[in-house]
Amino acid sequence: MALKKSQYIFIGKLSDIKQVEKKIREKGDPVVQRLVEQHGMDYNEAVKLVVRFQIGIEKALRTKPLFPELEMPEGQAQLRAKAVDKRNHARRKSTPHKQMVK
Amino acid sequence: MSPSSISVITNDLARALLELHNFQRISRRLYDELSQSHLLYAIADELIQKGEYETIDRAFRFERIAMKAIDGSEFPFVRILLKSDLSQIPKLHLKVFVGHRFLDHITQSLRFNLARILDPYGIKLMIAGQDAASEPLLSDIEKKLSSADFAIFDNRETETKPNVYIEIGMSFILKLPFMVCDYRDPQRPDFDPIPTDLGGFLTLRYTDYKSLFTELALKLPSFIYQRVRPIKRLRRA
Numbered sequence: 001m002a003l004k005k006s007q008y009i010f011i012g013k014l015s016d017i018k019q020v021e022k023k024i025r026e027k028g029d030p031v032v033q034r035l036v037e038q039h040g041m042d043y044n045e046a047v048k049l050v051v052r053f054q055i056g057i058e059k060a061l062r063t064k065p066l067f068p069e070l071e072m073p074e075g076q077a078q079l080r081a082k083a084v085d086k087r088n089h090a091r092r093k094s095t096p097h098k099q100m101v102k
Numbered sequence: 103m104s105p106s107s108i109s110v111i112t113n114d115l116a117r118a119l120l121e122l123h124n125f126q127r128i129s130r131r132l133y134d135e136l137s138q139s140h141l142l143y144a145i146a147d148e149l150i151q152k153g154e155y156e157t158i159d160r161a162f163r164f165e166r167i168a169m170k171a172i173d174g175s176e177f178p179f180v181r182i183l184l185k186s187d188l189s190q191i192p193k194l195h196l197k198v199f200v201g202h203r204f205l206d207h208i209t210q211s212l213r214f215n216l217a218r219i220l221d222p223y224g225i226k227l228m229i230a231g232q233d234a235a236s237e238p239l240l241s242d243i244e245k246k247l248s249s250a251d252f253a254i255f256d257n258r259e260t261e262t263k264p265n266v267y268i269e270i271g272m273s274f275i276l277k278l279p280f281m282v283c284d285y286r287d288p289q290r291p292d293f294d295p296i297p298t299d300l301g302g303f304l305t306l307r308y309t310d311y312k313s314l315f316t317e318l319a320l321k322l323p324s325f326i327y328q329r330v331r332p333i334k335r336l337r338r339a
Contacts, residue, residue, distance in 0.1 A: 023158045031155065034144040041140065053136055054157045060127035061162065061184055 021051045107178055111146035111166065114180050114316070121320070149180060161185050167218055170211035171311055172258075179315065183222055187323045192224035194334055196326070199228045199250035199278075201243075201269040203259045212256060215311055219319050223326075230269075243269055247276055252330045254318075257295055258285035267297060279329040281306060281321075283314055 035046040123133040148155045149166040156163035162184045169179040230243040253273050260266050273280045284305040308314035
């Protein structure tokens with residue numbers, strides 16, 4: 001199934017990227033630290049990689065619908081809602097009071 | 103944890119990344135960049151050491167949890183939890199009916215794993231036949247299916263006791279959204295346990311709990327937003 005234009009994922013707006021990058025530089029990130037200390041990566045490269053990862057994955061998961069095959073078949077929601085209401089209504093109905101015979 | 107655990111988690115992360123790439127959720131360029139670097143290994147290492155890794159703006163976090171295989175042994179499992187899902191789904195106060203074969207090894211591991219996957223979203227498990235009521239089991243199942251918001255069925259080892267298919271039929275009549283976990287025995291690759299009448303329903307085909315719960319954890323929020331929440335909204339209206 002072809003995806004709609006809105007479903008394609010781009011890495012993100014430049015302002016978002018800059019904001020996340022600024023926060024990582026200020027507060028630090030454990031994965032950036034590992035990339036630098038254990039894998040000998042340049043600090044600036046590590047920050048940029050983690051920023052792209054965080055923004056890219058977040059947008060990938062946040063975009064809806066994530067799985068178009070899970071979309072509700074047409075009319076299913078109304079049918080289920082009606083079925084549930086009908087049963088609840090039947091359950092709530094009180095039994096008729098017996099009339100006292102004088 | 104051993105280096106093998108790190109490589110297991112690195113492979114799981116790589117597989118998740120590949121899924122996102124194949125669904126065109128991340129661009130080819132980003133996929134190549136992330137998969138070719140040491141990034142996944144560094145995240146796996148962090149998950150082994152600390153158990154979780156949260157992004158700087160707290161939009162999502164990775165968590166390492168222990169899950170149970172069918173033989174009762176534990177395996178490391180990584181899940182991604184989105185902040186938006188964790189704030190929205192618990193507000194729905196959902197209840198899920200779970201239907202499966204009542205065998206000790208299935209009951210123990212399946213319920214354990216489901217509880218771990220559903221817990222962050224506040225979804226309550228409902229299982230038939232647990233109350234010591236005198237009413238027939240089928241009535242209890244009908245009552246629980248009626249009050250559930252959705253259902254999950256597992257057809258593992260149900261060839262000789264196909265009760266789960268009766269429950270699937272009841273859910274269909276009650277218009278209850280459901281997922282079928284369709285176990286495929288690797289020893290019998292040609293054996294298709296699903297009755298043909300049930301073709302076309304949402305099935306999660308699996309050969310082990312790792313593959314099942316990876317797919318379930320990834321698809322559950324979408325399933326709730328697209329199939330379960332619209333019904334809840336209509337009922338409230």
